[in-house]
Amino acid sequence: MAKRIDVADLNAYYGPTRAIEGISMTIEPRTVTAFIGPSGCGKSTFLRTLNRMHEVIPGARVEGKVTLDDVDLYGAGVDPVAVRRSIGMVFQRPNPFPTMSIYENVAAGLRLAGVKKKSELDDVVESSLKGANLWKEVENRLKKPGSGLSGGQQQRLCIARAIAVSPDVLLMDEPCSALDPISTTAIEDLISQLKSEYTIVIVTHNMQQAARVSDRTAFFNISGTGTPGRLIEIDDTSRIFANPTEKATEDYITGRFG
Template sequence: MAKRIEVSGLNAYYGKTRAIEDISMTIEPRSVTAFIGPSGCGKSTFLRTLNRMHEVIPGARVEGKVLLDELDLYGSSVDPVAVRRVIGMVFQRPNPFPTMSIYENVVAGLKLNGVRRKAQLDEIVEKSLRGANLWNEVKDRLGRPGAGLSGGQQQRLCIARAIAVEPQVLLMDEPCSALDPISTLAIEDLIANLKDQYTIVIVTHNMQQAARVSDRTAFFNLAGPGKPGRMVEIDDTNKIFTKPSEKATEDYITGRFG
């Protein structure tokens, strides 16, 4: 199910402003890749280019290639909606659909894809909630509003909703930034379990979190004041945090800037 992502020469723009420049990297399947770096250096923008969410913003555009295995995601015949079905996204703040029950939140994407048979939906709901390590907490109240859960539970509900449609890649944009330490630990444990099935990419400002959950880490920084963000280096997480190749990476990790 999990697939490799190959990015080459990627630039992203907001109107005439270039937000990130010339990014190339390989993201391996069944692994966790973390993006770290100071605010405003393009980490989240780059993340959104991987499932064509960037172009939803008026005036935004992308140059370069993003390959999912052999498929060019920005090819002229590729449907952006189809891309977002196979590359799921979990956002910074939990965003369950407020008028929907826990059950309805999980099946929302399935119904959009035409799945209607209740027995099939029931099976997927349980499987997805178990996959998000939430089933035992909510199995007796599936008809209650998803927005009534705690923050950490809501974020796991959003992860269940994302994996219900069986994506091949899961993107997470600072998924723990609004959560308490206990909920954060639950999400980190979940990420460790999910990487057996998915390619996972996570943006985080918490360097300890990157060190705990990721196999590879990419450090992003601004090319200079008023200039676009760029990727400084990417390597095995242990190497990035103990012996990075670039001085800028070492300076950021040791707290000299950022």
């Protein structure tokens, strides 16, 4: 687990419209990398290109190269479903499968992968819920619907579901934006714990959150309305917030725009 991602000159399109342009970066294993920047600058679009979720949108396409430990994720013959299993995603709003129990939410990916043995499913469900710091809260109601949990618990259930299939990378698209402060703290603490096993990338609009949880921060921006998003700079989080190289980065993190 925990693999390195290298991106080279990546461009993403929605039909004829280029949404992001010329992005290159390296995301190191066992780190948390935060993507920050104003709305509409392509952070979430770029995040979805890392596990080939972008191409699910009709008319969307990607140019450039994304490698996971030297495996070209967009190479000929690469199965996008396998890519998404290896690079899991947690979305902005908790999305447990509404008709499934807590147990079945976590086991769903394992069943799709062909795991049928109950003892194996039991072990992975328990370890995944423990990994998401949720086991003690739900161990006596595993057969209850996942949708019956609180918002913060649902988001941790979605994280448990993502890690159950043993991914190499976890992508999180504003995972705390719909949560209360207590649940947000729980998710942030969990992210800090999970980075010992996974490569984690998080999109956030919360500057304080980026400063708290990430090792490296990437700032994205656009030059004007209708122009594609670009990576302005990426560096250690402490440097981005204390001494950024680009004035646009300083202006954004100090609240002068965005």
